[in-house]
Amino acid sequence: MKIKLFAFIVSIFFIYTASAIKITFLVPGKSNEDFWVTAAEFTRAAAVELGFDYEVLYAERDRENMIDLVYKIASETNKPDFVLIVNEKNSAPQMLKILNNNNIKTFLVHVDLTDDQKKVIKYPRSIYKNWIGTVVADNVPAGYQIMNEMYKNIPENLKSKKMFKLIAINGDKETKTSLEREKGLYKFLNENKSIQLLQIIAAEWDRDIAYQKTNHMFDRYKDIDFIWAANDPIALGALKAVYNHQKLPGKNIYIGGLNWSKESLEEIKKGTISTSLGGHFINGACAIAVIFDYLKGIDINSSNYEMKINFFSPIGKKEVDEYFKYLDKSNWNKINFKKYTKFYNKNLKEYKFNPKEILKDYK
Structure with missing residues (x-):
């Protein structure tokens, strides 16, 4: 009886722990800007599917506002466990430092560090231990x-x-x-x-x-x-x-x-x-999949915990009508994001983040 009760308590603990993981996406763009709203909402679909609490904060293309939001995040009582940040206006080093000092784990998405920035702050988990990884597009x-x-x-x-x-x-x-x-x-x-x-x-x-x-x-x-x-x-x-x-x-x-x-x-x-x-609007969702695996003990196996992915594909005249359907946000909650994690897909050796394939992958 005691063993069963203990097992029940442990299971409840893990369920609670999983549901309590909070991820904040700090978006540099405007809250009415087509690309950034699309990117944020696709990331939301992945986060919800994988059991995370998720919030979006828009900096409205204002660098000072973006830094202020980072300070606000760091001072919250209910701090996020992870923050997705973008190196817009080359602001990532300052954000990484603030979040690291407040023991908040960070993923860099969408825009990589410049070469000069990398000379100073290196790569994830070197100078800033809470900078867990980088998942960006190869432009x-x-x-x-x-x-x-x-x-x-x-x-x-x-x-x-x-x-x-x-x-x-x-x-x-x-x-x-x-x-x-x-x-x-x-x-x-x-x-x-x-x-x-x-x-x-x-x-x-x-x-x-x-x-x-x-x-x-x-x-x-x-x-x-x-x-x-x-x-x-x-x-x-x-x-x-x-x-x-x-x-x-x-x-x-x-x-x-x-x-x-x-x-x-x-x-x-x-x-x-x-x-x-x-297709690069899926970048944040891919980071969510990587975070999910990381929490399950499956770490990034790329060099220096950095992933650079060619997300881009053209849409031609003959494909437009088809992709209007796939780009409809109301369909994104039907996508099987679990399939793109290594935890749920045991045969997956390397991540396969192909936007056209993912958008068509309805449950």
Whole structure:
């Protein structure tokens, strides 16, 4: 009888412990910003499925507010067990220090440290022991693929043109995400000498700024064939400017972006935007799966507890209608996230985080 009672108490303890694990996602973007809301809500679906308490805090693209939120988290009576942070505006070192000093475990997601930052704070569990791991997107292939998708989809009769003119609009000049996407673009250009980069500018990830700066580019350069955009809001801002200059997007000028935003997919369906890369919004959900395994005693087996994943895939004109269904948030609670953990999938040696596969994996 005593043994049964003890077993019952132990089982209740573990159930309570599992349900008490709290994860906070500190989102750098705005609470009405399509990509970041999508990323936060997909992460929520994974967290709920795997039995975590989950909350989202939005910094509203304000670096000072983001740091204030970290201090607020650290001072709470009911502190989270884990915080997902993003190295937006290169703010991760300060956040890692605050959270580490308050004994809160941290995962870095979406935006990696810069090379200079890594020289100072190294890697997870070195200087900051509560920095448990890093799970981020590899943005170099994304930058390459935006350009590749635009180029390969132009009509055959235009491919004989000797020289194409390109404007590139990046997000900013300092974050790892921007630098990597730009590096991918340059890799493509080094392999394709028939494309001339006229100028690369930054739009601070902002649609309106992209619109204004694209107008200035048309004032400066009359013959533009391609506009490479680091994300969809930039692509949509550039598209608006293109119409001001009597261009025909999808016919005599080609625009490519990244995010799989609904508005961009509508433009792809119409043929006015050539491509949108995406899938990286699952990044936080992947970190949730890794945290789940970590709590089950299955640790990250990557070098220095860092994982860099190529999440990105293009959605083409023929796929748009299909993916509208998969990108509907009401369907995400049907996804079997347990399948992507090593605890539940004993045959899984390496994580397989393919966004197109995961989105289709309904229970």
